[in-house]
Amino acid sequence: MPMKWISVLLLLQLSGHFSPGSCGKVLVWPTEYSHWINMKTILDALVQRGHEVTVLTSSASILVDPNKPSAIQFEIFPTSLTKDDFEDILMRLTSKWTYMPKYTFWTYFSLIQDNILEYFDCIQKLCKDAVLNKNLMRKLQESRFDVVLADPSGPCGELLAELLKIPFVYSLRFSFGYTIEKYSGGLPFPPSYVPIVLSELSDQMTFMERVKNMMYVLYFDFWFQAFSEKWDQLYSEALGRPTTLFELMRKAEIWFIRTYWDFEFPRPLLPHFQFVGGLHCKPAKPLPKEMEEFVQSSGENGIVVFSLSMVVTNMTEERANVIASALAQVPQKVIWRYDSKIPDTLGPNTQLYKWIPQNDLLGHPKTKAFITHGGANGIYEAIYHGIPMVGLPMFADQPDNIAHMKTKGAAVRLDFNTISSTDLLNALKTVINDPLYKENAMKLSRIHHDQPVKPLDRTVFWIEFVMRHKGAKHLRPAALDLTWVQYHSLDVIGFLLACVATATFVITKCVLFCCRKFLKTGKKKKRE
Amino acid sequence: MPMKWISVLLLLQLSGHFSPGSCGKVLVWPTEYSHWINMKTILDALVQRGHEVTVLTSSASILVDPNKPSAIQFEIFPTSLTKDDFEDILMRLTSKWTYMPKYTFWTYFSLIQDNILEYFDCIQKLCKDAVLNKNLMRKLQESRFDVVLADPSGPCGELLAELLKIPFVYSLRFSFGYTIEKYSGGLPFPPSYVPIVLSELSDQMTFMERVKNMMYVLYFDFWFQAFSEKWDQLYSEALGRPTTLFELMRKAEIWFIRTYWDFEFPRPLLPHFQFVGGLHCKPAKPLPKEMEEFVQSSGENGIVVFSLSMVVTNMTEERANVIASALAQVPQKVIWRYDSKIPDTLGPNTQLYKWIPQNDLLGHPKTKAFITHGGANGIYEAIYHGIPMVGLPMFADQPDNIAHMKTKGAAVRLDFNTISSTDLLNALKTVINDPLYKENAMKLSRIHHDQPVKPLDRTVFWIEFVMRHKGAKHLRPAALDLTWVQYHSLDVIGFLLACVATATFVITKCVLFCCRKFLKTGKKKKRE
Known part of the structure; x- marks a missing residue:
């Protein structure tokens, strides 16, 4: 029974659903x-x-x-x-x-x-x-x-x-x-x-x-x-x-x-x-020639794409070296968006770029993993192309975004300020070699693509x-x-409780009054 | 800037958006x-x-x-x-x-x-x-x-x-x-x-x-x-x-x-x-020949479509006469789905049918109003074609449905069991002659048609x-x-209130203890 969901999307796109008005x-x-x-x-x-x-x-x-x-x-x-x-x-x-x-x-x-x-x-x-x-x-x-x-x-x-x-x-x-x-x-x-x-x-x-x-x-x-x-x-x-x-x-x-x-x-x-x-997500376009050659040179191991927030530019040398040293140890080729002093520990498998076509790289069939700061835009590009992630969240919603991806089984989370090379290396190995991560990322991708519009x-x-x-x-x-009180029906609840309390009070008083009356009559009769 | 919304829908329909899989x-x-x-x-x-x-x-x-x-x-x-x-x-x-x-x-x-x-x-x-x-x-x-x-x-x-x-x-x-x-x-x-x-x-x-x-x-x-x-x-x-x-x-x-x-x-x-x-709504199809001729004979006054629930068949003679007499007085022609004894007060402008193509009639350009019991299906056909309604709700959600249409200004509501001919006549005149009702019905129709899918x-x-x-x-x-208690966070609120109460209690005790200590020391010093 499985249907080609992609056809639905393509047909919709081609149909002129929103023709120029x-x-x-x-x-x-x-x-x-x-x-x-x-x-x-x-x-x-x-x-x-x-x-x-x-x-x-x-x-x-x-x-x-x-x-x-x-x-x-x-x-x-x-x-x-x-x-x-x-x-x-x-x-x-x-x-x-x-x-x-x-x-x-x-x-x-x-x-x-x-x-x-x-x-x-x-x-x-x-x-x-x-x-x-x-x-x-x-x-x-x-x-x-x-x-x-x-x-x-x-x-x-x-x-x-x-x-x-x-x-x-x-x-x-x-x-x-x-x-x-x-x-x-x-x-x-x-x-x-x-x-x-x-x-x-x-x-x-x-x-x-x-x-x-x-x-x-x-x-x-x-x-x-x-x-x-x-x-x-x-x-x-x-x-x-x-x-x-x-x-x-x-x-x-x-x-x-x-x-x-x-x-x-x-x-x-x-x-x-x-x-x-x-x-903002879209299918990948072909990479620039030189980049494509580097990606192809990775063979069966494929590549890792690495990009941190463009807002954070002042990474310390120490952090850069820790990261570069981890990257140097993976069998994959690595494309790293980085615009600072070249780290001493940089491996021959890693290439630095001031800017990368991130979406095109994530959509490349050779891409195995994405190291990201966890911005919502980047996360969505990874979801779109079904790429598992290693998250190094920095600020704003980034830790939260990575936490979501971790819960959904498509990411491993690390702390940018404290990770060692081994931590990053292990995380990369996990998301690349454990098929569950790829499976979960692909599941998210299918959910993303399979919408009516x-x-x-x-x-x-x-x-x-x-x-x-x-x-x-x-x-x-x-x-x-509505006011906050009205929205939460607090006035209505208060009113109904007051009604119940009043009714209880009146009934109790009546019962007590009747009891007393009855007892008095009883005593009088006894005396007689 | 107004756009032809209908084109969006038609294009979508024609596009094969959901091609057979x-x-x-x-x-x-x-x-x-x-x-x-x-x-x-x-x-x-x-x-x-x-x-x-x-x-x-x-x-x-x-x-x-x-x-x-x-x-x-x-x-x-x-x-x-x-x-x-x-x-x-x-x-x-x-x-x-x-x-x-x-x-x-x-x-x-x-x-x-x-x-x-x-x-x-x-x-x-x-x-x-x-x-x-x-x-x-x-x-x-x-x-x-x-x-x-x-x-x-x-x-x-x-x-x-x-x-x-x-x-x-x-x-x-x-x-x-x-x-x-x-x-x-x-x-x-x-x-x-x-x-x-x-x-x-x-x-x-x-x-x-x-x-x-x-x-x-x-x-x-x-x-x-x-x-x-x-x-x-x-x-x-x-x-x-x-x-x-x-x-x-x-x-x-x-x-x-x-x-x-x-x-x-x-x-x-x-x-x-x-x-x-x-x-279930769809564009109107042409009416049967005899019915179309009757509809066309209404001239500029147009027609009223009248259909009550197919579940209710045992309408009393008295109710049927009250209704027929009201219908006889409108300048419109009336098409009434009715399968019982012909009312004595039936006017020459009213034709009875055991079954009517309700959707095709509501979509006919001559149709001015719809008298309905207010079933959700019928209401939606009226919305689809932008027809104002007179509601005679009977059971289940019908009174509620008519209440919704009344609030949205597209219907007048009457009580089937108690209305007089004048009530029905006035209601019909109102929804047909007051342009607000038609306007509101058309507004609902536009909302209905203007959806992405x-x-x-x-x-x-x-x-x-x-x-x-x-x-x-x-x-x-x-x-x-979650359980009901968990869903409403009652356990969490209880816990937090208990924490606040405990903290208040401990702090109060401490303050009181310190005060007493201070007072005792003061008294001792005074005595000395």
Whole structure:
């Protein structure tokens, strides 16, 4: 009975399922680095479908490369921040997070939270520079956009949409503690089986793990309430009426979450949430000639692809040597994206590249394993091509991503700061030689490919839906109009308990009254 | 920017998105009447895709028509029940439910629950006759089916699948109080904004409505626990080990719910739930010649289509006259599906038919309104073609369905047992002459048509997915392995409260001890 699932996907792709329609106008409020890489895939698809895409970004933005020709338009607004300021803040945050000894989560999160808040202050400054820039806002008003596409991990998109009176949609990997998804999306996260992001837990938790998960929930709930206050002020000022960040975020028409059930543990969703993980993945293209020759020279042993986050550039010599020495001992050829001093222990089987075509390498039939920092984009490329992983997670959701892959049996996890050469060597041997890892990676790959509609097509469909219907109000849960007390039915439970208590009290009083009356009559009769 | 959404759907349909693949073997445990009509659409689609479909049903089944040629195979097992017994039980239930004065829900549900339990006893007898029939079970074992498709509103499919050791999927409109979806599907139903089915509430509830909704939840929770006990016994006996109905039901790979967000109020779902309402809907075909002539004779006024449940046949003469008299007064022509004594008040504008091509009539450009009992299938045909409704709900989910359409502004609701001719006349005039009703019906129609994949294709895709992958375990929420206490984190909350209480107690004791010590020392010093 087995069917060729790939044919379904190919047919869908070839069918013109989303044939070019009339042109819409999309305004984009993006976030930097890997967020941008993912979002750009959506923008390219929108452009290809004939839509006009304008990315609103500041003069301090790192993602804008004016030398690269692109059909995407960029509206660049001035800010007193410089590219260097912005890059410096990001680098300090990611480096501190990466190279910090991993005490407990509470310790290290409290140590980096100042850097996180500094980053958000910076985003807030950019937002202020955009929305209070009258000329810019007039220009945007006149452009008559149909929809705003924003990444809520750097807020402002919702405020722009409110000012321009147009609907908006979100693309999001995660917010700290899923607080934004919960309080602005209305998504339920039962802490009994939904591990909070950054907890590195799975959906099968022991009692103490569930206690830990609950504490994460409480911690982030308080943390985020405090965080949002600053934004409430700016948003109220910009709109000229009291409002809050969460209130505006609640108006999002569709939430595109950058995961799917190949990666995520099954959990409740809502009709206006679309899980579109891996939308940037695509079949491998041929490698550059010199690289292909090196890959082919690996023979039956195949190759290992190794790439850490492009944000982390300052790897110490000691770490580089530990890694290079492990790589030198595997029978595979190794392709390592690395842009620093050449390690002394580098083996002849390892080639260093400043940049690698990662997706094409992962899709190469010779590739046996992927050593990765565990960014969601890279993980998805490995899932797409069914490649087992060795994870050296560094910051943000990376430890969590690797924990997911480990639970699903497709990765081994190591600690970048403390591993020895032997650890890395053993991990590599395990994922390459134990067939279970390949099997599990292939299983995830099959799940990823076997969807009724490809994630990118689904994303484009719903963005176009919002443009066609000027929103997607029919998907909006009424939960978003309830207070916390109402949502959890605490007022109703209180009322019903009060009714039961009153009824019990009245009945008891009546019974006691009757008993006393009866006893009195009895005594009187006895006396008579 | 508006796009022709219909083109997306047509292209998808024409594209061969689901091209015929290798053949799978599907075993079906169906439910009668409208449930069967809906399920048959899925079975026909599966047959068309090259799969072998076998419907397992008893000799008492009403749905099997041996005179109708069909590519669907029927495996009919003997039972001591007769068609008449079965029909009689169903008729008694539906008639009592329909013609009962509608006191409060509690009164009438308690009056009909004996009939409901009688119906389930009957289903249980059929189930027993199937699973304890050794020859039949051996035959089914040897047939090596790939998947069971069942309607859990008549249990047994899950037991068959367990005995045959194959995965199963569900097609379901609703269970009483959503108890099956909640306790076997793991679906959250926050009573604060998800109105319980049969409550006739919307998602925007006042405080007292939320109280009412909560009481429905509690009522059905207790009701269903009691109901399931009988089944637990049968299931344990058949499997030779202690088990429960809910335990087996929890193994469902995919749940196809026969509604969508055109009909339903947005509420939480889970990855293994697919909302496929209206999968049976299709474009209208031309009408029979005589009927088309009658329709065309209506001129600009157009026609009204009128059809009540095929289960309710014994309409009183008095009710028929009230209805006919109202219909006689509208300027439209009326097509009425009616199979009883011709009412005296029947107008010349009204034609009676024993059977009507309902979908083709609703899709006719002359159709202005639909008078319906509010069955989910009929409602979906009206949504599909964008026709406003007058609802005369009778039993089961019909009052709820009409309540949904009323809230969405596409229907007026009347009480079948008490309406006067004027009520019906006014209602008809309202939905035909107030353009808002047509507008809202068209809005629902647009929502229905504008999906990335048509509901029937989605259903077939996921059934084939389960056959291809021998299940869909990656979609199964871990919630299904938790107890009620664990799911609601009551143990964790208890533990954390105990920790806080202990810490408070110890700290208070310490402070008091220190205070006393300090005071004693102070007094001593004073004395000295």
